[in-house]
Amino acid sequence: MHLDIDIRKTLRSGKRTFHLDVRFRSTSQRIVLLGASGSGKSLTLKAIAGLMRPDAGHVRLNDTTLFDAAAGIDLKPQLRNVAYVFQDYALFPHLSVRQNIAFGLKRGLFNPRASDHRDAVDYWLAAFQLEPTAHQLPDELSGGQRQRVALARALIARPAALLLDEPFAALDPELRTVMRGELDDLQRRLQVPMVLITHDPADAEIFGEKVLRMRDGRIADDAAGNIDPAGAAALPETSASPLHVTGAAGFA
Numbered sequence: 001m002h003l004d005i006d007i008r009k010t011l012r013s014g015k016r017t018f019h020l021d022v023r024f025r026s027t028s029q030r031i032v033l034l035g036a037s038g039s040g041k042s043l044t045l046k047a048i049a050g051l052m053r054p055d056a057g058h059v060r061l062n063d064t065t066l067f068d069a070a071a072g073i074d075l076k077p078q079l080r081n082v083a084y085v086f087q088d089y090a091l092f093p094h095l096s097v098r099q100n101i102a103f104g105l106k107r108g109l110f111n112p113r114a115s116d117h118r119d120a121v122d123y124w125l126a127a128f129q130l131e132p133t134a135h136q137l138p139d140e141l142s143g144g145q146r147q148r149v150a151l152a153r154a155l156i157a158r159p160a161a162l163l164l165d166e167p168f169a170a171l172d173p174e175l176r177t178v179m180r181g182e183l184d185d186l187q188r189r190l191q192v193p194m195v196l197i198t199h200d201p202a203d204a205e206i207f208g209e210k211v212l213r214m215r216d217g218r219i220a221d222d223a224a225g226n227i228d229p230a231g232a233a234a235l236p237e238t239s240a241s242p243l244h245v246t247g248a249a250g251f252a
């Protein structure tokens with residue numbers, strides 16, 4: 001994945017103003033944005049997905065410009081070929097596991113024939129060991145199963161990038177460890193590029209081939225500890241950096 005982000009956004013709520021000013025480029029397959037609550041992680045992820053429109057700048061993914069304020073480009077979310085997995089998974093409560101996963105095919109340009117459609121859903125049900133639960137509703141699933149359904153629904157559309165918003169926050173500590181392992185295996189097997197946002201350094205340790213720490217709407221430094229107060233404009237393009245996250249223990 002080649003991700004190139006250079007965005008600015010000002011948000012006002014009453015007397016409070018928040019400035020987002022995020023710049024980085026990376027060719028890593030596993031990017032983690034690590035930061036405390038309110039540092040601007042979700043806004044950045046939403047800008048990639050097309051769920052938040054920056055005031056200025058650009059977002060490029062591989063060979064596609066998803067957003068460019070100066071050029072007047074702002075692709076609709078469904079045309080960006082990225083999959084956003086929300087913190088609470090956002091499953092449809094009235095649809096079965098099978099129907100929720102199949103829904104992933106309705107988005108975007110990927111519009112297979114009915115038989116391919118069934119095959120694809122069967123494939124993902126099997127891949128996530130969800131076949132026995134295919135007829136169940138989200139309410140009738142465990143937390144781990146719900147997360148698997150959300151991932152299957154995201155992956156079935158073959159996205160160019162998987163965007164994960166605090167994917168383990170809704171799980172209890174024991175399950176969190178299990179699901180971290182599952183996602184780690186899955187990403188390595190499928191080689192699906194991902195951008196994961198989290199406040200938990202443990203997530204960064206496991207998934208952060210490239211870790212960018214956010215503070216007050218900016219990239220504070222990268223995992224190698226290169227402080228860049230100007231918002232990481234000078235960060236080198238990098239394909240991989242050490243897994244070790246320096247000084248990240250302060251986030252809770």
Ligand SMILES: Nc1ncnc2c1ncn2[C@@H]1O[C@H](COP(=O)(O)OP(=O)(O)OP(=O)(O)O)[C@@H](O)[C@H]1O
Binds near residue numbers: 011013018044
């Ligand atoms: N629509 C909005 N209007 C005004 N301010 C907003 C709006 N959306 C977000 N903000 C502010 O922008 C800041 C960054 O929000 P963001 O959701 O990106 O944080 P975050 O790092 O993802 O935090 P968390 O981990 O708690 O989800 C916060 O201070 C938030 O209050």
